[in-house]
Amino acid sequence: MSKRLDPARLLTRLEEGGNPVIERDAAIFVWKGAAAPHLLSDLHGWEDNPRPLERLSDDLHALRLPLPADAYLEYAFLDPTTGQRVRDPFNPRRIWNGVGHYNHYFYMPAAAPSPLTRRQPDAVRGTVTRHEVPTADLAAGRKRLVSLYRPPTGDPVPLLVVYDGSDYLRRGRLAVIVDNLIAQKHIRPLALALVQNGGPARMIEYACSEATLGFLLQSVLPLARSQLRLIDPARRPGAYGILGASMGGLMAVYTALRLPHIFGHALSQAGAFELGDDETIVMQMIRHMPKAPLRLWLDVGRMDFLRQANRRMQALLAEKGYSFTYVETGGAHNYTTWRNVLGQALVEMFG
Numbered sequence: 001m002s003k004r005l006d007p008a009r010l011l012t013r014l015e016e017g018g019n020p021v022i023e024r025d026a027a028i029f030v031w032k033g034a035a036a037p038h039l040l041s042d043l044h045g046w047e048d049n050p051r052p053l054e055r056l057s058d059d060l061h062a063l064r065l066p067l068p069a070d071a072y073l074e075y076a077f078l079d080p081t082t083g084q085r086v087r088d089p090f091n092p093r094r095i096w097n098g099v100g101h102y103n104h105y106f107y108m109p110a111a112a113p114s115p116l117t118r119r120q121p122d123a124v125r126g127t128v129t130r131h132e133v134p135t136a137d138l139a140a141g142r143k144r145l146v147s148l149y150r151p152p153t154g155d156p157v158p159l160l161v162v163y164d165g166s167d168y169l170r171r172g173r174l175a176v177i178v179d180n181l182i183a184q185k186h187i188r189p190l191a192l193a194l195v196q197n198g199g200p201a202r203m204i205e206y207a208c209s210e211a212t213l214g215f216l217l218q219s220v221l222p223l224a225r226s227q228l229r230l231i232d233p234a235r236r237p238g239a240y241g242i243l244g245a246s247m248g249g250l251m252a253v254y255t256a257l258r259l260p261h262i263f264g265h266a267l268s269q270a271g272a273f274e275l276g277d278d279e280t281i282v283m284q285m286i287r288h289m290p291k292a293p294l295r296l297w298l299d300v301g302r303m304d305f306l307r308q309a310n311r312r313m314q315a316l317l318a319e320k321g322y323s324f325t326y327v328e329t330g331g332a333h334n335y336t337t338w339r340n341v342l343g344q345a346l347v348e349m350f351g
Contacts, residue, residue: 241350
């Protein structure tokens with residue numbers, strides 16, 4: 001790399017445009033100083049595989065990573081001596097990833113944040129209210145937070161239940177996206193029930209859990225029916241939707257497979273359809289059971305560690321004749337990637 005990169009030119013571009021230095025098909029991560037940290041990123045499994053930078057001169061180091069033009073990437077620098085993260089002084093853009101760290105981030109030239117994540121001035125806001133419901137021993141703890149979004153209409157509407165609902169409300173900006181799509185008349189008015197996850201119990205609750213289904217049926221849906229004007233799924237079977245990401249995406253598809261008369265639309269973002277080298281029961285249900293009357297949405301980032309599992313799920317759904325949409329984006333395993341494609345998913349499923 002030192003033969004192909006001009007240190008003086010690279011330093012000029014760093015000081016003018018910040019880090020990383022963007023090329024058409026690559027990003028160059030640069031560090032000024034006698035010793036350089038290692039790079040952590042979506043591409044290399046974060047702390048599992050730190051990448052050293054190459055010395056270009058006495059006080060300049062760099063690492064060039066080929067990237068697609070539509071990539072969104074989060075990264076951090078790690079001091080190999082102390083094992084501590086250090087800030088990138090040339091990139092002020094940071095985001096909380098929800099699992100213990102702030103990351104720096106950037107977009108490649110053909111990528112950008114979805115405009116739907118910014119509230120449009122003329123969009124009438126729906127109302128978000130917070131409630132606690134009893135878990136009835138079907139979920140961790142005695143009570144669980146459920147946020148309800150009521151759209152700006154008095155007509156009966158379908159319901160979208162959202163796993164990891166508190167994260168989708170904050171990091172996913174889901175209520176803002178729905179407000180904007182309704183105002184643009186790109187989707188019908190839609191109500192939301194955003195269910196907080198179980199914290200340390202999240203993995204268990206979303207691993208195709210019958211108890212979680214019971215919690216939805218006994219606590220979440222009765223709350224939504226009491227507070228929102230909803231379409232009756234007894235009269236319109238499958239009118240509701242279910243959404244989740246990662247393990248929540250797995251649980252969303254499982255919920256629809258088990259309760260298709262209620263949830264006829266399932267949206268999975270980077271669904272964890274395989275655990276290690278093993279298929280989940282969701283893939284086995286699709287392979288061996290009669291086809292359920294569902295409409296499915298699957299998206300996954302091309303830099304996501306779950307990409308291959310989602311590709312295998314796509315092939316299985318096609319083989320079994322399911323109605324589905326599969327999308328690969330330029331991102332990885334994070335809420336920014338998911339929220340940037342949420343508008344497209346909602347239009348596809350509820351347009």
